[in-house]
Amino acid sequence: MTEETILLVEDSDVLRQGLKSLLEQENYAVITGGNGKEALDEMEVMTPDLILADILMPEMDGYELFEAVRSKPEWISIPFIFLTARIERKHILAGKRLGAEDYLLKPISPEDLLTAIRSRLGRSQQLLLAQLHESYEASLIMLANAIEVRDPYTRGHVERVMNYAQTIAEYLGWTAIEINNLRFGSILHDIGKINIAENILHKEGPLSDEEWVEMRKHPEMGAELVKGIHYLVPALPVILYHHERWNGSGYPYGLKEEKIPVSARIVAIADSFDAMTTERPYRKELTPEQAFNEVVSGSGIQYDPLMVEAFQHAWETEKITEIFLAFP
Ligand SMILES: [Fe+2]
Ligand SMILES: [Fe+2]
Structure with a gap:
């Protein structure tokens, strides 16, 4: 020193x-x-x-x-x-x-x-350390937003996913450090999309099989991007596993149940809920109530039942709606 x-x-x-x-x-x-x-x-x-x-x-x-x-x-x-x-x-x-x-x-x-x-x-x-931490988070959000700019339909996606996920974790009594890692994971979960071709990302309609193969690479590409950055390593599980499903039908590895890191099981819910409630060029968005019911009916299939329960609790406290409404 x-x-x-x-x-x-x-x-x-x-x-x-x-x-x-x-x-x-x-x-x-x-x-x-x-x-x-x-x-x-x-x-x-x-x-x-x-x-x-x-x-x-x-x-x-x-x-x-x-x-x-x-x-x-x-x-x-x-x-x-x-x-x-x-x-x-x-x-x-x-x-x-x-x-x-x-x-x-x-x-x-x-x-x-x-x-x-x-x-x-x-x-x-x-104080300096706290400021440094804050600026890290701010620069990450900026970076994540830069990807979103490529995809205007997902504006605000990262922040909402982060807030939904945090609400679930808070209900589960996670520590400040755990929540912090979850926030970083949420911010960066789709960072791998930076490597996805523009025409796939912007396609006005459902993706073809080949395009899906490309799109499904984003978790691994994202993990590849951040794995060398010591400070971001705690975000890795979310980046890599947020598209895994409870019943093993997800990607990239088809992991099942508790084999999927818990932070990724939370972000999976937050991510889907946000995707469903956001308008895309080829389909209309669901209302928060409809999306909430979709999540509940996916319990034990796509989502971890315990995490769905936590999400339900967060829903009942109206925190989820609050976050939804905070981003017009
Ligand atoms: Fe993703
Ligand atoms: Fe996402």
């Missing part, structure tokens, strides 16, 4: 030097400024991982520095700690109002200072 950089802003030379060497002993890289202005100059050169700033300083004080830092989008998440003397206690409140992550009273013990710094840095890393 690269060392973390702390920007130390303090007008007292003695204190600045003392704190600098303390932080360097702890293997932080330290850049310094004697007031807010100097600190901002430093930040133009290098973005610190954390800012530790005195409040009362000449030229530009700690508050002004804080405002300036927070006004720039790329600096908005840098942890900011105020250092303040006891005599400036009234300023603490002002600091809190500004939303400073923390304030420390001078004189401060080295232990307290280091603890505060470590905890702020840790928290901002967690």
